[in-house]
Amino acid sequence: MTSDVRPPLPFPQVTPPVSRMTLAQQIRESLVVRIVSGEIRPGERLVETRLASVYGTSQAPVREALRELEAMRMVETRPRRGTFVRHFVQETLRECYVVRAALEETATRLAMLGGTMPVAALRAEVKAMRVAARTGDPDAAARASVAFHRHVVDAARNELLKLSWEALRIEARTSVTMVAADVKLKDIAREHAALLKTIEAGDLETACREARDHQWHYADLPHDAHGRERRRVS
Numbered sequence: 001m002t003s004d005v006r007p008p009l010p011f012p013q014v015t016p017p018v019s020r021m022t023l024a025q026q027i028r029e030s031l032v033v034r035i036v037s038g039e040i041r042p043g044e045r046l047v048e049t050r051l052a053s054v055y056g057t058s059q060a061p062v063r064e065a066l067r068e069l070e071a072m073r074m075v076e077t078r079p080r081r082g083t084f085v086r087h088f089v090q091e092t093l094r095e096c097y098v099v100r101a102a103l104e105e106t107a108t109r110l111a112m113l114g115g116t117m118p119v120a121a122l123r124a125e126v127k128a129m130r131v132a133a134r135t136g137d138p139d140a141a142a143r144a145s146v147a148f149h150r151h152v153v154d155a156a157r158n159e160l161l162k163l164s165w166e167a168l169r170i171e172a173r174t175s176v177t178m179v180a181a182d183v184k185l186k187d188i189a190r191e192h193a194a195l196l197k198t199i200e201a202g203d204l205e206t207a208c209r210e211a212r213d214h215q216w217h218y219a220d221l222p223h224d225a226h227g228r229e230r231r232r233v234s
Contacts, residue, residue, distance in 0.1 A: 024068070031066075035069075045084050066083050072173065073092040094219045096168050098215075101214075101216045104165075107158070107211075109208050114157065116156075122148055129192055133186045145192065146174055
């Protein structure tokens with residue numbers, strides 16, 4: 001284990017433009033990518049002053065970024081010792097997607113039963129994902145994906161559900177997943193288009209199942225949401 005924090009590469013391409021994110025959010029996203037990619041190892045100490053130096057900022061945005069990472073359970077703060085990268089980042093991702101699957105299944109059901117599903121907005125986000133896939137823009141794909149699901153959650157009109165969903169730090173975890181799972185942009189567009197088609201067809205139970213399965217897929221568990229064993233590629 002070492003306390004050295006290596007100088008980072010430029011802010012990663014999964015980070016949206018400065019105009020869309022605060023400096024603290026950019027630093028958080030950069031650290032997320034560095035942790036998931038293994039550049040910063042489990043157990044490594046993250047020192048505020050060193051991070052501020054390598055990112056060319058004051059300590060305030062670094063401190064805010066580390067608080068966000070701790071809320072995401074990617075790092076942990078030990079009294080009188082500092083902040084360290086957790087050893088179970090992948091397990092945290094799995095837990096997040098299982099919870100998110102349940103929330104989005106419920107949101108889909110509430111929105112469809114209530115007749116509040118914003119189909120036009122969902123179509124616009126799928127179109128944005130397709131454009132992002134054609135142009136090779138992971139930032140735009142991630143933003144459109146998050147926006148798609150946020151439309152559904154908002155349409156559920158359940159504040160507790162929405163607060164629970166927002167607490168998962170969806171934007172940041174989407175960036176983590178794109179790195180950890182090597183998600184293809186064309187697959188993001190295809191999966192959301194399929195979900196949208198089911199929603200447009202008005203098939204409540206199938207739409208709810210697909211909304212759940214869409215998130216469960218990224219949990220990378222040995223079985224799917226229906227208890228079936230996943231086939232593993234050797």
